[in-house]
Amino acid sequence: MQQPGRAAEIKAIGIGKSFGSFRALDNLSLDIGRGEFLTLLGPSGSGKTTFLMILAGFVQPTEGRLFSDGVDITDRPAEQRAAGMVFQGYALFPHMSVEANIAFPLKVRKKSAADIKRRVGEMIERVGLKGHEKKLPAQLSGGQQQRVALARALVFEPGVLLLDEPFSALDKGLRGQMQAEMKRLHQETGTTFVFVTHDQSEALALSSRVAIFNHGKLLQVGAPDEVYDRPDNRFVAEFLGEINMLPLKGVRPADNGSTGLCEDRAVSMHCKADLVRGDAILAIRPEYMSISGEAAAGENGIAATATNSTYLGAATRLDLTTRQGAKVTVSVPNEVAAAALSKGNSVWLTWPAEKGFLLPHGGQ
Amino acid sequence: MRAYLSDRMGAALLMAPLLLFLVLAYAWPFLGVVKWSFTLPTPGLGQYDALLTDDLVQSVFIRTLRIAAVVTVVSVAAAYAITVVWVRGTPAQRLIAEFCILVPFWISVLTRAFGWVALLSNRGLINTWLQAIGFISEPLALVRNEFGVIVGMTHFLIPFAVFPLASAMRSLDDRVLLAARGLGSSRIRTFWTVFVPMTRSGIIGAAMIVFVFSLGFFVTPAILGGGRSVMIAELIYLRIFQSPDWGLGAAISVVLVLFVGALMALLFRYVRPKQLI
Numbered sequence: 278m279q280q281p282g283r284a285a286e287i288k289a290i291g292i293g294k295s296f297g298s299f300r301a302l303d304n305l306s307l308d309i310g311r312g313e314f315l316t317l318l319g320p321s322g323s324g325k326t327t328f329l330m331i332l333a334g335f336v337q338p339t340e341g342r343l344f345s346d347g348v349d350i351t352d353r354p355a356e357q358r359a360a361g362m363v364f365q366g367y368a369l370f371p372h373m374s375v376e377a378n379i380a381f382p383l384k385v386r387k388k389s390a391a392d393i394k395r396r397v398g399e400m401i402e403r404v405g406l407k408g409h410e411k412k413l414p415a416q417l418s419g420g421q422q423q424r425v426a427l428a429r430a431l432v433f434e435p436g437v438l439l440l441d442e443p444f445s446a447l448d449k450g451l452r453g454q455m456q457a458e459m460k461r462l463h464q465e466t467g468t469t470f471v472f473v474t475h476d477q478s479e480a481l482a483l484s485s486r487v488a489i490f491n492h493g494k495l496l497q498v499g500a501p502d503e504v505y506d507r508p509d510n511r512f513v514a515e516f517l518g519e520i521n522m523l524p525l526k527g528v529r530p531a532d533n534g535s536t537g538l539c540e541d542r543a544v545s546m547h548c549k550a551d552l553v554r555g556d557a558i559l560a561i562r563p564e565y566m567s568i569s570g571e572a573a574a575g576e577n578g579i580a581a582t583a584t585n586s587t588y589l590g591a592a593t594r595l596d597l598t599t600r601q602g603a604k605v606t607v608s609v610p611n612e613v614a615a616a617a618l619s620k621g622n623s624v625w626l627t628w629p630a631e632k633g634f635l636l637p638h639g640g641q
Numbered sequence: 642m643r644a645y646l647s648d649r650m651g652a653a654l655l656m657a658p659l660l661l662f663l664v665l666a667y668a669w670p671f672l673g674v675v676k677w678s679f680t681l682p683t684p685g686l687g688q689y690d691a692l693l694t695d696d697l698v699q700s701v702f703i704r705t706l707r708i709a710a711v712v713t714v715v716s717v718a719a720a721y722a723i724t725v726v727w728v729r730g731t732p733a734q735r736l737i738a739e740f741c742i743l744v745p746f747w748i749s750v751l752t753r754a755f756g757w758v759a760l761l762s763n764r765g766l767i768n769t770w771l772q773a774i775g776f777i778s779e780p781l782a783l784v785r786n787e788f789g790v791i792v793g794m795t796h797f798l799i800p801f802a803v804f805p806l807a808s809a810m811r812s813l814d815d816r817v818l819l820a821a822r823g824l825g826s827s828r829i830r831t832f833w834t835v836f837v838p839m840t841r842s843g844i845i846g847a848a849m850i851v852f853v854f855s856l857g858f859f860v861t862p863a864i865l866g867g868g869r870s871v872m873i874a875e876l877i878y879l880r881i882f883q884s885p886d887w888g889l890g891a892a893i894s895v896v897l898v899l900f901v902g903a904l905m906a907l908l909f910r911y912v913r914p915k916q917l918i
Contacts, residue, residue: 335823359823359825360823361823361824362823362824364819366816368816368819369817370817370820370839371817371839372838381826381834382826385825385830386825429824430824
């Protein structure tokens with residue numbers, strides 16, 4: 278964070294934060310790589326924003342240390358850390374023009390007038406605000422205010438850019454546009470981005486890695502496909518998207534994975550059964566399941582009856598109930614759904630062995 | 642629509658007693674004063690003519706404006722400091738600030754003026770102490786002059802400046818201050834370049850309220866000025882009750898009311914009424 282123009286590498290070791298008796302963050306250790314786009318994802322009150330505020334220096338951790346490029350910055354005040362920050366609601370200076378807002382961090386750093394003019398001009402061009410230089414924030418649309426906030430946070434070339442739910446106030450179309458823009462800015466600047474959101478699709482779409490929080494604990498960190506396809510626990514599995522959970526019995530290791538009994542039928546998984554034995558949960562994302570007349574021998578499959586369908590346009594969402602009463606949801610082509618519903622009696626749900634994964638039985 | 646109409650009728654009924662009182666107690670008598678200013682002692686514009694030529698009236702007008710200006714600057718600056726503590730301080734600091742703001746309201750303006758006389762007079766506490774420690778040999782002239790008047794009025798008016806300032810400071814988004822610090826701005830720089838400009842409407846409101854109140858002040862200048870630094874309200878009193886010159890007193894009153902009215906109109910162009918409380 279101290280060398281402008283260079284992406285910072287951040288290391289958090291055993292960070293904890295208590296507000297009175299409330300434990301906002303518990304023993305968090307996390308490495309944020311140089312130039313990475315890391316998303317902190319979790320429901321509200323999960324500790325993700327507290328961690329961002331600790332990174333920015335606005336909140337002092339109760340325990341643990343924070344390093345930037347190997348230097349301990351735990352006790353350094355926010356104004357000396359100078360991480361770029363984009364706040365929820367943007368927090369622009371309402372009494373300053375677009376230009377003056379963006380020039381603010383450069384003026385604070387006592388850059389020459391010519392230098393400020395040049396860099397502010399470049400930044401305004403880069404975020405597409407040309408022609409709006411003299412306007413006040415109140416005269417801009419939400420998307421434009423967002424651009425000013427990004428420009429102001431990036432103009433002094435901070436080692437890290439911190440973003441606190443920056444898109445929460447934007448409508449859906451604009452949100453997609455701003456996400457693309459942010460991805461471009463990340464590539465262009467090469468700066469480390471740390472982004473807080475509670476929207477899992479946003480997290481999966483934008484980041485190089487996702488860190489999932491709940492109840493003040495960091496549950497899992499990994500690339501989007503890693504956390505989506507191989508969640509460590511039930512919370513992560515459910516938070517990242519819809520998921521079907523089937524009870525499994527007699528889980529044991531097998532050649533190239535594991536096997537178990539699902540409603541009295543043998544199924545196989547590619548994942549290892551080293552953490553769970555006996556009873557477990559088999560989790561499969563709806564889009565990986567398909568419907569067929571019958572399951573071939575050795576294929577993973579379970580019999581179920583379709584109960585309800587929801588037309589989604591490109592596909593149909595089908596709710597089914599298995600013989601032993603487990604509820605399953607799948608997303609299938611429209612004509613497949615119609616056929617399955619018309620049959621009335623049982624169809625077969627099948628899925629590839631590599632798409633199912635094991636979660637411990639019950640709880641987390 | 643019905644609900645809207647009955648709401649408006651209800652509001653009108655609730656406000657009616659106050660409006661009636663204002664008309665009977667202020668507007669009607671004031672029309673009488675206007676009439677005097679054109680008819681006493683002889684009908685015509687003679688009293689307004691005198692206003693423009695009378696040296697005494699003009700010097701009192703100028704002194705009133707000068708004192709009001711100084712009191713405004715000092716009161717708003719002091720109120721700003723107190724309000725920052727009141728709105729943004731620790732709970733203990735807030736309590737102390739609140740005490741300092743509210744207690745003066747419970748003590749009569751007369752009592753407070755005499756309190757200042759006791760402090761500031763030649764044999765008052767301050768002069769006695771300063772002489773006792775050998776800091777001065779002759780007592781300082783702290784009262785019966787403009788200085789005394791300004792001290793007394795400032796003390797009275799600070800609480801009135803606090804409310805519009807507090808309203809402006811409370812509506813300020815804390816994240817904007819965090820943003821400034823996050824962008825590298827020190828606390829002092831953030832205060833002057835972000836906090837103060839963002840409370841501008843509060844500053845304008847506070848200044849206008851204090852200035853308008855100062856123009857019509859009577860008791861405090863009469864006691865602490867000791868008849869030597871007469872302000873406009875005291876001059877009106879003297880013209881009406883001591884020299885039977887009702888016409889001139891009435892004319893000064895009319896000019897003062899018009900001037901204050903113009904200031905209030907200007908104030909409400911910049912500040913919405915609810916920002917003042």
